Amino acid sequence: MPKFRNSLNIDPDSKDPKISRRAFLALLGAGACLIGVGQLVNFSVLGFLYPNAMKIPPSVFALGRPEEVLSKDGKVFDPKQKVFVETLGGKVRVQTAVCTHLGCTVNAVETGYACPCHGSTYDRHGLNTGGPAPLPLVYFHVFKGASGEIMVDKSKTTLDWNAAWYNPQVPVV
Ligand code: FES
Secondary structure (H helix, E strand, C coil), X not given: CCCCCCCCCCCCCCCCCCCXXXXXXXXXXXXXXXXXXXXXXXXXXXXXXXXXXXXXXCCEEEEECHHHHCCCCEEEEEXXXXXXXXXXXXXXXXXXXXXXXXXXXXXXXXXXXECCCCCCEEECXXXXXXXXXXXXXXXXXXXXXCCCCEEEXXXXXXXXXXXXCECCCCCCC
């Protein structure tokens, strides 16, 4: 049974500043808890103040030099930008890999694309053919940047899979 009836077991009338070992450990624990809670609040407030726009990747990005990008034909997935980059005979086009249902990343399959989340399917052009996806997969505007690199602008889209091809040898009119 504690000698004194307070949480730190300290004599409230004593002039002696010494505290018991138990009281010291209790204070230490309480202090650690306060620091932990303070850090949690601090991080959540900072996260709230930091604008989401800063976390969104820029809409324009570089694919690379034409001689590198167009060196071989095929379709490759860019996980950072979540796009499929397709090259064929010196042309390139870029299509989103983001499912139009709830934003999962689709997989390229034999028939086109399939979303692993809720089963949406798209044909090889990206037209939605099944599942809950309400819209097709768009193509992004591809152009040659001032530095000579092939660039992609994700803010400009098209559903015309023929017009989506970009050939750096053909001047844009
Ligand atoms: S997110 Fe692709 S089907 Fe739901």
